[in-house]
Every structure is written in structure tokens, then in C-alpha cells.
Amino acid sequence: MSAVVPLRDADESCGAKAASLGRLMRAGFAVPDGVVVRDVEGGGWEPALAAPGGTTYAVRSSAHGEDGHAASYAGQFRTMLNVPATEAAAAVRRTAASVHDAGTYAAATGAPAVRRMAVIVQRMLDPVASGVAFTRHPVTGARSTVVEAVQGPGDRYMAGEVAPQRWLDGEPTGARVLTAEQARRVAREAGRVEELLGGGQDVEWAITADGRLWLLQARPITTTGRAAVPSPAAGRVLATGTPAGPGTAAGPLRVVAGLDDFARFRPGDVLVCRATSPAWTPLLARAAAVVTETGGVLAHAAIVARELRIPAVTDVPAATGLPDGAGVVVDGTRGTIAVAGPR
Amino acid sequence: MSAVRVLHAVRVLGYAGTARIAGRSGLPVDTAEDLLLDAGSRGHVTWTQFADEGGWSLTEAGRAEGERLLAAELDDAGARAVVESVLDGFGPLNDLVAAACTRWQLTELGVAATPAALADVLADLARAAEGLAGIEQRLTASLRRFAGYHARFSDAVERARHDAGWVTATDRDSAHRVWFELHEDLLATLGRAR
Numbered sequence: 328m329s330a331v332v333p334l335r336d337a338d339e340s341c342g343a344k345a346a347s348l349g350r351l352m353r354a355g356f357a358v359p360d361g362v363v364v365r366d367v368e369g370g371g372w373e374p375a376l377a378a379p380g381g382t383t384y385a386v387r388s389s390a391h392g393e394d395g396h397a398a399s400y401a402g403q404f405r406t407m408l409n410v411p412a413t414e415a416a417a418a419v420r421r422t423a424a425s426v427h428d429a430g431t432y433a434a435a436t437g438a439p440a441v442r443r444m445a446v447i448v449q450r451m452l453d454p455v456a457s458g459v460a461f462t463r464h465p466v467t468g469a470r471s472t473v474v475e476a477v478q479g480p481g482d483r484y485m486a487g488e489v490a491p492q493r494w495l496d497g498e499p500t501g502a503r504v505l506t507a508e509q510a511r512r513v514a515r516e517a518g519r520v521e522e523l524l525g526g527g528q529d530v531e532w533a534i535t536a537d538g539r540l541w542l543l544q545a546r547p548i549t550t551t552g553r554a555a556v557p558s559p560a561a562g563r564v565l566a567t568g569t570p571a572g573p574g575t576a577a578g579p580l581r582v583v584a585g586l587d588d589f590a591r592f593r594p595g596d597v598l599v600c601r602a603t604s605p606a607w608t609p610l611l612a613r614a615a616a617v618v619t620e621t622g623g624v625l626a627h628a629a630i631v632a633r634e635l636r637i638p639a640v641t642d643v644p645a646a647t648g649l650p651d652g653a654g655v656v657v658d659g660t661r662g663t664i665a666v667a668g669p670r
Numbered sequence: 671m672s673a674v675r676v677l678h679a680v681r682v683l684g685y686a687g688t689a690r691i692a693g694r695s696g697l698p699v700d701t702a703e704d705l706l707l708d709a710g711s712r713g714h715v716t717w718t719q720f721a722d723e724g725g726w727s728l729t730e731a732g733r734a735e736g737e738r739l740l741a742a743e744l745d746d747a748g749a750r751a752v753v754e755s756v757l758d759g760f761g762p763l764n765d766l767v768a769a770a771c772t773r774w775q776l777t778e779l780g781v782a783a784t785p786a787a788l789a790d791v792l793a794d795l796a797r798a799a800e801g802l803a804g805i806e807q808r809l810t811a812s813l814r815r816f817a818g819y820h821a822r823f824s825d826a827v828e829r830a831r832h833d834a835g836w837v838t839a840t841d842r843d844s845a846h847r848v849w850f851e852l853h854e855d856l857l858a859t860l861g862r863a864r
Contacts, residue, residue, distance in 0.1 A: 471841060573781050587730045589718070602864040604854050605684025605847075606727050608840055609718070621864065625768035627850050633775040634838045634846075660781075 331372040334361040334379075334447060341365055342389030342445040347524060347545050354523050356516075357541045361449030363389065367423035376415045381450040384410045386418040387544075389445045408482050409451055419446045452541060454533035456504055457481035458491055460517035463527030471496055472514040476504040481533065481543075512540055520545050526636050561656035561665035565649060568618070570662035571629035572639030577667050578615035582651045597657055597664075599646050603628040611635055616657035618664055620646045632659075640664060672697055674739040675815070676705040677728070680715055681736050681858050682851045685725045737861040744859060749812035756805050757856045763801045764853060770794040771838050771846045778834070788834055795827045795837070795845050802852075816855070823848045 332341065337349030341363040352358045360379045364372045376384070386407040410418045423444050458476035475491035483489045492504040497511065505513070517530045524545060531544040561575075581596035583589065586606060592598065598614040600607070602621045608631055611617055617632050622641035632639035638659025646664075649655075654667035675695035680686065683694055692702035706726055709715045714732030717724055728736065744750050774791045776782035802820045809816035826845040830836035838846040857864060 470835065470839070573779055585730055586728055586733060589727070604857075604864060605682060605850055607684065609685045609725070609727075612840070625765060625772050627768070627846075627853070630768065630771050630775065630838055630846055631840060631850075633772075633779065634840050 330366040330369050331362050331364050331375040334358070334363055334449065337363050337389075340445075341447075344387065344544060344546070345389040345445055345447050348447070348542075350523065351520065351542055351545060356520070357539060359385070359449045359452055359541060359543070361385075361447055364419055364423075364446045364448065367419060367444070367446060372419075373416045376419070376448050377412065379448065379450040382412055383451040384412065384415050384418075385447075385449045385451050385543075386410050386415065386422050387447045387449070388422050389447050408480070415448060419448060422446045452480075452533050452535055452543075454480055454541070455536050456509070457531075457533035457543075458504075458513075460513050460530045460532060461527070462517050462521040462530070472517060474505070474510050474513045474517070476510070476513075477502075478504055481531065509534065516540055516542070561658065561663075562668045564663050564665045565653075565655065566618075566643050566646060566664045568640040568643035568646070568662050568664075569623050570658075570660055571622070571624045571626065571641040572617070572632040572637060572659040574616075574636070574638040574660065575656060575658045576615040576638050577654065577656045580618075580649055580651060580653045580655045580664075582647050582649060583610070584647070597655055599649055601647060602626070603631070607631075611637065616640075616659060618643050618646050618649075618657060620644060672701065673705055673709070674736065674743065676702055677709060677714060677732060677736040678740065678815075678855075678858065680706075680709075680726050680728050681733065682854045684854075685718070685727045687723075687725050691726060737858060740859050741861055744813070747812045749809075750860075752808055752812060753856065753859050756809060757860060757862070760805075760853070760856065763798055763805075764849075766794055766801075767798045767845070767849050770798070774834065774837050788830075791837065792827055792830055795823075795830070798849075799824045799827055813859075819848060819852045819855075823852075 334345060334348055335352045337345040339346050341349065345363045348358050362375055362378050388406070407418045407422065423446055456476050456478055457480055458474065461473040463470060474494040477489050477491050490501060492499060492501040494505070494510040497507065499510065513532055516532065517528060520530050520542065521528045526547050528545050528547065530542060533541045533543055535541065578595050578597045580599055581592050582599045583592055589610065592610050594613040595615050598610055598617045600619055602619055603611065611631050612635055614637055616638040617628055619626065619628050619641045620643055622628055626641050629639050629641055638657045640657060640659055640662050643664065649664065656665050656667050675697060676691060679691045679694040683690060688703050688706060689699055691706065692699040695702060706715055709732060710717065713729055714735050715726050716729055717726055744753065770791045773782065773786040774788065777785045799820065802823055806816055806820045822843050823845055826836045826843055826848055830845065836842070836844050838844055840847065
């Protein structure tokens with residue numbers, strides 16, 4: 328395996344983020360050119376960093392396990408912008424070192440630890456506007472497009488320092504940044520990304536002075552929990568039931584007894600309950616997966632879970648007796664709830 | 671009477687903003703808002719904010735209070751026997767709707783053993799709509815508030831002919847959402863658990 332590959336050729340061996348960008352490039356989307364360093368420790372990749380051209384680079388982590396999980400690692404790994412060409416190699420090494428911090432985070436949340444870290448080096452853009460687009464409504468998980476935009480590069484917005492203009496299904500609020508036509512273009516492009524990658528997508532984009540629309544990143548929306556990466560490692564099986572909604576997702580198990588218990592639920596949790604009524608839909612919209620004691624493949628909870636594209640297991644007899652807070656992997660295709668981690 | 675309407679709207683909608691609750695309970699938005707704030711001060715409903723959007727949902731106390739009021743209304747109207755008979759016979763029709771929704775979802779997810787044709791799914795839902803028309807007629811003879819389910823369900827099935835999202839979407843009055851509300855309404859009216 329060569330230590331460095333063009334971003335255009337990136338596959339799963341380059342980590343989730345680079346693999347998504349590679350797929351987007353091969354499908355004809357505009358993504359700033361770059362390379363992926365797969366094996367930082369081995370060295371020998373330094374000369375290849377000049378390949379994307381330009382004088383400054385964006386250096387981003389692309390870990391296995393990153394971006395695809397129910398518990399989002401957003402912001403946990405290092406991203407460095409405007410890195411001068413002379414400092415690129417050092418930035419790559421520092422980014423790879425941030426895998427240790429991520430390991431701490433994984434241990435704290437019960438999420439599977441990152442096994443290996445690749446680093447993406449891309450030509451830095453000088454955008455006139457940038458932001459994100461979500462292809463699902465952040466609360467209901469329904470198909471709906473939210474575009475958020477700021478003037479110039481997006482780093483201050485990502486850090487939460489600037490309030491963006493927000494477009495919800497074509498209706499703007501906040502500062503004036505994009506024209507309606509530009510917002511429509513971004514929304515359409517995000518929709519095309521969802522068609523290619525499947526499931527709700529959280530897309531980072533930028534528009535340059537020449538009017539070109541670029542994609543910087545695309546990852547599954549955490550709150551709809553769909554895993555686009557290989558299944559998280561699962562250990563001992565705690566319980567089994569009826570496989571009612573396909574897919575696999577990991578998260579801390581949260582036993583919710585009733586309406587007064589809703590406040591204990593956190594986005595990305597695995598929701599465990601007896602049965603669901605309409606009141607539970609906002610929880611389902613933010614759950615990594617759902618496990619119920621009653622129902623079957625036809626249960627209302629199962630239908631809503633499939634609509635939201637989260638794994639569901641029903642008919643698990645003593646589900647509400649499962650250990651609250653434990654890190655688990657729910658396989659809604661096989662109908663199992665297993666301890667997260669290696670076998 | 672308006673207080674029970676608002677509490678019941680929150681029960682069947684599950685989680686909704688003031689305007690939607692007002693629409694569902696047939697009250698002006700101002701009136702609904704006053705009643706919701708009042709119910710909130712009694713600990714019957716609670717407001718939850720998610721990002722820039724919020725909504726009302728019931729507490730366990732509100733759920734119990736709603737069931738108490740609905741039971742009184744049910745007995746005043748002498749309608750307990752008819753609602754019990756409807757819920758007891760609801761199973762087969764409920765299975766027909768859930769199975770149609772499930773077949774279509776599994777087809778869309780690409781995991782159906784035998785992919786379903788949308789026309790067949792909608793034919794099943796149209797049959798369920800006929801059954802629903804009969805149910806609604808029996809219920810509304812003594813409880814007017816059950817009016818509207820058939821019209822909303824049929825409308826969703828009709829729209830699904832052009833946009834299959836209307837079968838099970840969670841962001842609109844899809845066939846499944848209307849049916850889910852009706853099921854919750856029947857259970858709430860009789861104070862039964864799922």
C-alpha cells in the first residue's frame with residue numbers, strides 16, 4: 328500500500344472523510360484537489376504534498392470511524408486552514424497526533440476507538456461565501472434542506488463565532504449573504520450528494536469569486552444516525568429481538584420510561600422503551616437507533632424508525648432492563664443489541 | 671371544554687408548536703396559547719426547545735389529566751360501548767395499514783424480499799380508507815371530535831399517487847401519521863396503554 332494517494336482515488340482505506348470526498352470527485356462534483364497521506368509514521372510522503380498546487384493548504388484528519396458514527400466526532404479531530412506549503416509536512420504530523428485525543432473521547436463516550444488516522448491535504452480556497460447544508464430537518468429528520476451561509480471562509484462560522492444566514496426550504500432569515508438563486512444551487516447540490524451517498528447529509532460548501540460552487544466535506548447527519556461506514560465493532564450480544572429497521576449504529580443505551588423521562592435523552596443515544604406513541608417521534612429523530620419491548624416489524628415505532636433511516640429492533644422482552652448508559656451497537660438487520668467494542 | 675381539546679391535541683400530535691395544536695383543536699391561536707400556558711403552569715404540558723424550533727408535549731400528569739377528562743366526556747356522551755367496539759375491531763385494519771406502509775418502506779430501502787408496487791400498496795391503503803369511513807361514522811354519531819380522520823387519510827393516499835412520501839413521511843399528514851394519531855386517539859379515549 329502506498330503511503331500517499333490522490334484524493335480522487337481515495338477509498339475506505341483512506342478513512343471515511345477522504346473516501347466520501349473521493350467518491351464525490353469521481354462522480355463529477357467540484358472538490359478542491361488534494362492528496363491523502365495514509366501512513367504518516369512511515370514517512371516518504373513529504374514530496375507528494377506539492378501535487379495539489381497552490382501556496383496554502385487545508386489539512387484535515389480522516390480517521391477510520393470518523394464522520395460515520397452516531398456520536399459525532401465533529402470538531403474532535405484537527406483541521407488546519409491556510410497552512411503555508413513550507414509547513415505542510417509538520418501540519419500533517421500534528422494532525423495525525425490528534426488521534427490520541429480522539430481515543431480519549433471515544434473512551435469517554437463508549438464509542439469505538441479510532442484505529443488508524445489518514446490525513447487529507449487540499450488546495451486552500453479563497454471563498455466569497457461558505458457554509459453548510461443539511462438535507463434533513465434537524466428536528467424531525469424529514470427530507471428538507473437547511474442552508475447556512477457566511478461571508479468569506481467558513482472557519483469562524485464553524486467555531487460558532489459568526490451568526491450565519493439561514494435558508495429553510497428557500498426562505499431566508501438572518502444576515503444577507505446568498506441570493507435566492509445561490510441558496511437554491513447549494514440546496515440542489517446537497518440533494519445530489521444525498522442521492523450519491525445515501526441518507527441525510529451534512530455538507531460543507533464554498534463559493535469562490537468566479538462563481539464556482541465547491542464541496543469541502545460531506546458526512547451523514549448525526550441525528551438521523553445512519554452509518555455509511557463499515558459496521559462498528561460489536562462484542563457480546565446483550566439481547567435479541569425482531570429486526571425491524573435495517574442498518575447498524577452505535578451509541579450509549581438510554582432507557583426512557585415515559586414522558587417525564589424525555590429530558591434524560593441525548594442526541595445520538597440508543598433509545599430503549601416499551602413502545603412509542605406520537606410524542607416519541609422527536610426522540611426517534613435524534614436517536615442513533617431504537618429498541619422496543621413490544622411491537623414487531625409492523626410496529627408504529629418500526630415504521631417511524633425506517634422513515635428516519637435508523638436501525639430498529641422490536642420485541643426485545645426485557646429491553647427496559649438493559650444497562651442504562653452502556654455503549655452498545657444495535658444491528659437492526661440481524662436484530663441484535665451488543666456491547667460496543669471488539670469481540 | 672377547550673382545555674380538554676388542547677390537552678387532547680397535544681396527546682395525539684405528540685409534539686407540536688402552538689399553531690398546529692390550535693388547528694388540531696379548532697381554536698384561535700391566542701386561545702390555544704393561553705390554555706397551553708395555563709396547562710404548563712399546572713405541569714400538564716411542557717415546552718421543549720430543539721435548536722431554533724420548539725414544541726409542546728405532555729407530561730405524565732397531563733396524560734393522566736387528559737384521560738380523566740376524556741373518560742368523563744365519553745360517559746357523558748354515552749359513547750364508551752361504541753369506542754370499545756371500534757378499538758376491539760381495529761386490529762385487522764391497523765395491520766393492513768402497517769403492513770402496506772412496511773412493504774413500501776422495505777421496497778424503498780432496497781431490502782424487500784419481494785419489491786412492492788406502489789399501486790398495490792395504495793390499493794391496500796384505499797381499502798383501509800373505506801374501513802375508516804365506517805369507523806368514523808360510528809364514532810362521530812356520538813363524539814364529533816373524531817371527524818376528519820377519513821378526509822385526512824384519504825387525502826394522503828391520493829397525494830401519494832404522485833409523491834410516495836405521503837405514505838409514511840414524518841413531516842406532513844402522511845397516511846401513516848394520520849393513522850398513528852387515530853390509534854393514539856382511540857387508546858387515549860379509553861385510557862388504554864399500547
